[in-house]
Amino acid sequence: MSVKYQHITEALAQLEEEALVQALKDAVEAGPSAEEAQDIVNACTMGMERVGDLFEEGEYFVGDLIYAADILKGGMELLAPCIGAGGVSKIGKLVIGSAPGDLHDIGKNIFIAMMEAAGFEVHDLGIDVAPDKFVEKVKEVQPDIVGISGLLTLSLDTMGDVINALKQAGLRDGVKVMIGGNPVSEAVQKRVGADAHSTNAATGVKQCKEWVVA
Amino acid sequence: MSDDVQKLLQERVERITTTIKIEEPDRVPITSMFETWAGHYSGYSVTDVAFNYDKLAESFYKVAEEFEVDTLPPPLGVRCGPIYTTLGTKEFSFFNKDGVPHASIQHMEGKDIMSVEEYPELIKDPYKFIIEKQLPRRYKALDQAPDKKAEALGKACFIYEKYIANAVGKLCGTLETKYGIPALFKSSTEMPLDALMDYFRGFRGVSVDIRRNKEQVIEACEALYPVMLRRAVQNLPSGPFPFIFIPLHIPTYLKPKDFETFYYPTFKRMIEDLISFDLTPALFMEGNWEPYYDYINELPKKKVVGLIEHGDFKKTKDNIGKTITIWGGMPIDVINNSTKEEAIDYAKKLIDDLAPGGGYIFGCDKSLLAPNDANPENLKAVFKFVKEYGVYK
Amino acid sequence: MIIKLPALESELFDTWEKHIEANPELKNSPIEAKEEFERSVDEYYAMIMLISTM
Known part of the structure; x- marks a missing residue:
């Protein structure tokens, strides 16, 4: 360096x-x-x-x-x-969006900024993202990681809907799923079937880096 | 009011009054912020309870009947639906375009309400800025020609009066006279920097303004101070409790140095002014307040209640438990993801750690909004347990 | 409890004094006229403050 x-x-x-x-x-x-x-x-x-x-x-x-x-x-x-036409080199791909029914995005956007800074290519689906939109994007870009963000306690249920949709499309095993936001916890992570949870953008980024370097 | 109900009411008033003096009452009081969840529990939607004050009241009476609570806050978080629909809000949504209610009120942060160049205007005359710019940018019906704008404001006045009379006055009155449950808050307000963030510059805006427009942020807080204090104290209803509810939004996103410079001065002054009026600030200390406990300890002792969301509660009691009354501690994460016995064990430890010496009110860590925010069976069981176990010997 | 409402300063804030300056024939109105006028200004202001900060 x-x-x-x-x-x-x-x-x-x-x-x-x-x-x-x-x-x-x-x-x-x-x-x-x-x-x-x-x-x-x-x-x-x-x-x-x-x-x-x-x-x-x-x-x-x-x-x-x-x-x-x-x-x-x-x-x-x-x-x-x-920065040339090729852009800068990337260490991994992330597809991320706010959970269905959740219109909040500040935390998600902080996480995205830090992930991009860390060298990830990020596909941001925006807010209130339906499960099939997640599925569509994952099929299209074949990311390493899928991130689902939520601020409302309501979103804890819809995060599960997204993960189930990925399972049904046969995509769940090909990605790591992280859920993020104030109300998430280990108990929620287990309940919805995510691989990790994060209430802290910095540790979230670290976990993602570990996943792609491994 | 029957004698039985009168007796219940008096016991509850005394229980809480003693608790907030940080003395031991007969037992640990129990209350929580029931908002739209109360509606869901009664089979009502968010739209039902925000627009129909009878259904709202019914939901609260059901909570009073089935949960062992000593007091209930008025349903501030449910919000007055008709005000938002009549004024044409861009920020709050109760139902989608097909009329289907959301499961939880959607709150989008207002965009482009105040540009950074408008600080001098806001500082010079906040009331003028609000009438001429802030309100029209937040509410479509107020962004019209003067006659139409005046009409919209007139309508809002009528809607507001009925809301206060019914959703607050009648509802809280009945809770008292029929169930012996006193209403917890008289009014609510926000701290100046939170108001600046929530209704003018937004979270991203304030986060960068405190670096690039330091002096202006401080002056804006000073300018908004009388506005937010007036909001707290104007037209207070009578009632046994002097609580003024103040949700604290930005503090835990600021490092302590920034908290001290930008938030603390008007925060402390608001608390002291309310206390000087014999009112009790009830702060919703969202997030983790451990980095700011030294500041909390500078507040007038035994005059403030803090609903605390996160943290090591035993450490909290040791640290600030002689200054403020601690409220909360029961995570809805545990209520929802544990067995009844596990939830009760958790509550038991909370009582053991926090009850000694008084100054503790049992409740959930968050407001109850969405249908699955609280497993009712577990919540009932935990409240019932605390009623028995929380007795001071 | 003695509540002292903080004073309000604004170009737009209406006062009884401004009102009778514009309407001198009301100079000797009964006290209730002044009180109700001022109360309505306060209530209106409270309404504005509420909808602007909620």
């Missing part, structure tokens, strides 16, 4: 928006090669990972994750001219 862009990692990790924006502008202006552009993106990924660590350690809170995701989005826009 190149030390050349360490200051970018640090700026993002410390949520220093001005420093990050300046560093990225300078890096882009220097006319980086395709490999260097990938290094810059990796520097951002490491910065976001560090943000996730600080969140797990109890230093950062969800408000900081939202801000980090916002800064990162701005950063990626600045880098867009440098």
